[in-house]
Amino acid sequence: MGQQDQNIDSLCINTIRTLAADVVRGGNSGHPGAPMGCAPMAHILFKEFMIANPKESHWLNRDRFVLSNGHACALQYILLHLLGYKLTMDDLKQFRHINSKTPGHPERDHTDGIEVTTGPLGQGISNAVGLAIAEEHMAATFNKPGFELFNNHTYVILGDGCLQEGVQSEACSLAGHLKLGKLIAIYDDNHITIDGDTALSFTEDSMKRFEAYGWHTQTIPDGDTDLQGIHKAIEAAKKVTDKPSIIKLRTTIGYGSLHQGEETVHGSPLSEDDIRQLKEKFGFNPDEKYVVPQAVYDFYHKIGDRGAKASKEWHELLDKYCSKYPDLGADLKRREKGDLPKGWESVLPRYTSKDKAVATRKLSEATLDALANAIPELVGGSADLTGSNNTRWKNAVDFQHPSTKLGDYTGRYLRYGVREHGMSAIMNGLAAYQGIVPFSGTFLNFLTYAWGAARLSALSKSRVIYVMTHDSIGLGEDGPTHQPIETLALTRATPNMLTLRPADGNETSGAYLVALERNDGPSVLSLTRQNLPQLEGSSVEAVRKGGYILEPESDANPDLILVATGSEVSIAIDGSKLLRKKGLKVRLVSMPCTELFDEQSRDYRASVLPKGVPVVSVEALSTFGWQKYSHAQVGMSTFGSSGQYTDVYKFFNITPEHVADIGEKCVQFFKNEGHVPELFPQFAPALQ
Template sequence: MRNNQAINTLRALAADAVQAANSGHPGLPLGAAPIVYTLWQEHMNHNPHNPKWPNRDRFILSAGHGSALLYAALHLFDYGLTTEDLKNFRQENSLTPGHPEYAHTKGVEMTTGPLGQGVASAVGFAMAEAHMAAHFNRPNFPIVDHYTYALVGDGCLMEGISYEALSLAGTLKLDKLIVLYDSNNITIEGSTSLAFTENVRSRMEAQGFHTQLVEDGNDTAAISSAIAQAKATKDKPSFIEIKTQIGYGCAQKVGKASAHGEPLGKDNITQMKIDLGLPVQDFYVSDELRKDMDAFCQTAYEKEANWNWNFEAYKAEYPELAKEWEDWHTPTSYSLEDLYANYSDPSKSLATRQASYEVINKLAKRVPNFIGGSADLAPSTKTYMANKGDFSAEDYTGHNLHFGIREHAMAAIANGMALYGGLKVFCSTFFVFSDYMKNAMRLSALMHLPVTYVLTHDSIGVGEDGPTHQPIEHLAMLRSMPNMITFRPADAKETIAAWEYAMNSQDAPVSIVLSRQNLPYLANSGEEAKKGAYVIGSYTPNEADILLMATGSEVQLIEKAATLLDEAHIKACVISMPSMDLFEQQPLNYKQSILPTSNRKRLAVEALTSFGWDRYTGLDGRIISLDTFGESAPADLIFKKHGFCVENIVEQVKAYLQA
């Protein structure tokens, strides 16, 4: 049968790619090839010649180590990957890197590899689909009508993030989400029975999924039937466990842990091809299969053409909605310039989390595709959008997302929603819990996704909750992450600047780190915060005796200290540095105007770890920081005890200049 030939061709292409690289994971591709081929050939709506067709089904390879199978499928289905690309698997500058990378290889919907991230983000794709469908679809015009498929392995389902994300998917009744479980009972160390004996389908049923079992992973008719039944199931996401054999077809490796992550060996591949009825030829695809794929692509093109025709009729029937659709999918410039004047009275103060709340609610009125929420902390992180409804199984039009106490999954779901397109996405929790989100935040940065992370309770200012809730090292962690833009605003105006930057970001996530406690409005703060660092005091860097630098709640301290130092005839230049990341992006002449090499007397103040500040203080500079964990006590007491007070800053400056 031609299907068997296609499936075995996928197996051989994947095995050849891994062997050519002498690196990779052939086991999953050999076992799961029937799943992928059956899905792509018989069920998935996709157009290989236009991988960004808006109404395509999304396929997420959560088990990203099986990338050789994805690349083999992209090659066979004519997505543009060539035989040479397969030969260059895992090589420098190739289109076939070790794990799938978004925006690098056509047809790859997201960067996967860290297990569990893919299936968690798939929930985000499905949530975005549900929201867009609820907003845009009208009778006879199913403009948004497609599925999200995630291929997962045992490792994805062992990772805790999958429990969080799939629990939410069940609660939300995301019936356009279909999870395909490559169940082969093998991990790197051996049998899954070493550490994983739960009844996975019972777990998924308990989480609100419709579940099925396919006993034989080579039974394509059974696989196809299960997918069809999943698509017909309403009010529940679907989970299909498919029993496969890792390394299937390779007699020397089938069912063994060694099949997982090492090349099969040339002799074993030769025998496998003979056993599978294939020519013993590297990277072989028959002419008949090429013709089949040409016919498939023509059918796929016709499906997209029908959608395009329907969308043209939709535009005529619902011109305002069609215009909105175009607007949602077109990069837009956002200005919050009109808000700065609201926070200019120096006698007033406001927690930056509260300032952020006010900005969020302004944005909610101005930006119709603005959507986000928190990990059960909206009253504390101040992220609830008034009169914008709650996204729920009963109403997918709501803009307030309730992730529950699931920070791991929340960030990954936000990635999926951002990848889906058309939405401006944010999520929120306490800053200290960004530890839970680190992997997904890193993927945001790696994929250049403009997700906004609202992270509140930013320092020992948390106070009585104590060291478990007082982030100390977290800002250094975010600052060290490539392509993550991190803001710690000093007041309401800098918070506006942070949000304005985040809303206009097209290729980087932004973390906005906010205070629990009130902070005074600074006289000279404003949109220059988007440069990362700027002078807000009376003296320029060149005329000053010392440069005082700080972020967040500590900026008010150095500003007050500068006033007292001025009375002592010490000229202190006050520099707010809300974003080291953006400061590093400025032209050299700007950076030197803020931190001239001629002035080496520098003091940085931040109620967090000192890590990273030496870049700006230099060998001669000093830092007032906190390189220990905090403690449970009122915030004012902790700040003073650890030297974060005006008196100590003044003393430190005087001692420093006299040394």
């Protein structure tokens, strides 16, 4: 490395350090220490290795960069700004301000150039495993001799906190098994967490752990100044093609600060005096803020130009590919746009009331079997519950390294093992890569094992499908440890997440219809273990409305409305029969998705649940939240119990007889009161 190279490297690195101090100080909040300590590794990574185009930030074969220790986001924002992404100096000055492009942690689709939403530690490296799986799958699917359309690397910077989170262990273990050779992680080993030195709680030999996972490991003792060592380590990692790689760099948090190496520089801005001495130490004017020398801009813009040249060449290669392989080329371009194949909806199974009773988990399997051939980008899996979740279609090939002879990288079925949280975080990475629609399964109760990642699916607006089976006390003998009670209250309360609980085959097909049509958020499919009858009046398309009249009353003025979901719709139907024998006019409403129902017009909602009619809800989960739609609730207020599912339903009084009893009492109560209170707030005028 020549003197001129050393000079520009030093100038770029120190620019990042001083700018990070200003950015965090300007927000009066944030983490300056990690950006200052990580500046050398980030500079070498982007200078020597990253291939990405700031002017076309979503071209498919770009290298992916993930900042897993997302609290260090000032570093990533500065790099994006220097490279020429849509992030101005004014945006940096708005760091951690309301509605800025530089929020407190990186958010996918919020800031140009951010691949995945990070912040909750361990999520980013786990997302990166998904990004690396996606690259291997797309390469195996589309690459042809002379047409290497997919060969990008996924680079990650992560810290001590990420390596302590359990989700990282799940995902990295699977990455080692899958031999993801284009995944390279750089570990910022600064020995500091919020509580202080890692000697307090984190003294394991992480590199031995990663060796046991099947990763290639390297250690660089000086991550502050050994730029050549950093370069050689990344270069060596790229040559290892049958293992993911992790490089441990010993760094000094807050390098250059008066408090470098201390926890005080971790989560608070540097003082003005400290920033002044920092700038003097690195040759900057202490009276100036937010300074980037033109030489640094010029240098980083050349890195961007390298990416622009690569993307241009890639598009030219794609055009030639499309001429030689028109069908594959058309399919790839369709996926690039995010469009689903034309007419895919036509393969959705449809049922009549004459068809046999089937569990919705099995109906889901039939739907997936049809969709897998119609939508080639559908990639699924299960957390070691394939036979219970019914997530594997008939002709599925497992995604495995070819050396295992268990499958290959063209495979679209992922064996996640008992790793619910890692599975969900990996799905977020698969969705972020582009060209893949991921789904996966476990028991509904264990969605809460995966909740950190599932919540980020919603925040990231990722089209991810959670196939959650064994969805109520209908699970039966496994008992309250496995029977979800509160889970759907959580999913329904989460913004930008759809909760779909189908009652039969048509509604199961409709749940997939909705989940796939929505390309800006996740869907949770809540599916039964027990068989359910195919219902008269159910509809695939009606699921789009969220709730609809399944059985109308004998005239337009019902005495009572029963609203139910999933396995309890058939219970409500039987309850309505008992009530009709007593002369009551009963309307039956199926409500597979409350969130979609809330999106409908006021007139439509009022036509389904009209004012002045008592409503009873029926669902074998928590009644929490049903007060918005009903005046009385039949459901759960405790945990469940172990036993035959029919006995469990009887024990908790979720039966047609109890539904009829509550319905009759509700009607009588409001007759005595002289009015039925209007449901609130769904029919109230919107408050502006």
